[in-house]
Amino acid sequence: MIPLQAAVIGLVAVGALAVVLTRDLVRLTMASSLYALLLVVLFLVLQAPDVALSELVVGVVGFPLAIVVAISLERKG
């Protein structure tokens, strides 16, 4: 494992911890989006650009968007 990969894996671990420890739902959504972005970087560093692109569109954009809409549905309803 080269140092760059180790550093990114460390960042992903920190991101995962942040997601687990966040309690507020909106912040949690942002945290999980950032965590997904860190995963994208990890996949890029591991030379898997196709998987990185999929993670980018689903994890960073699609999933948080659905959650944000669901949260605001819940709050207005």
Place this chain on the structure above:
Amino acid sequence: MSRPHRLGLFAVSAAGLTALLLWGVAGLPDFGHYRGPYGFVLNASAPGERHVTNVVAAVVFDYRGFDTLGEEFILFASVMGVALLLRDVRDGAGRRGDAMRSDAVRLVGLGFAGVLLLTGLYVVAHGYLTPGGGFQGGVVVAAAFVLVYLAGEYRGYRRLTPIVVMDVSEGSGAGGYAVIGIVSLLLGSAFLHNFGPLGTGGTLAAGGSIAFLNVATALEVTAAFVLLFTEFLEELSAVRAGARS
């Protein structure tokens, strides 16, 4: 269970999990030392056999095209389920206008929507040349439409993505993928076996039926994500209208 007990249980299981993880990671092959034969076989044969430079696309839309058919229909069925559930509950209430008042947000949002649309189409079109393809590019194209909404142009968003057109696109994307497979059968080969001119590797005119399957997937994924977002959005505005009255 009391707090010390829970903490003790957590400490034991966390230590066990950490040990297992470290053991597993230590046993991984080094980076770049892939052990299986399958990847090497594909890397060696796909560019020659299918004239594509992105071997992942050759796997997804050709060698393992049948798996992708299943994935297409998973997405199709789940979006269909969301639409059936939400459209049935809603009774057309809750139309709303554009709420965004900031010209700067509108300008930047709409400006980037065009760039994003072009990026998405690029990612779709070059799926079998460079990383990307129908799935990833399709979501980017859908995100471009969503950006129009986020810029405050609700009416523009609805005019760009009429539900009827999106329904038809989603169905024809998923159905078209299966039809391409049946064309393979009619041509006398296996289901979803590559057909059509293979063209020149490294150009857009390459890959035979990979290009068609790529476009069918892009159509299905774009429409699926737009529909999903629209259904949630309509539901939200219906709930808001209900809360006001």
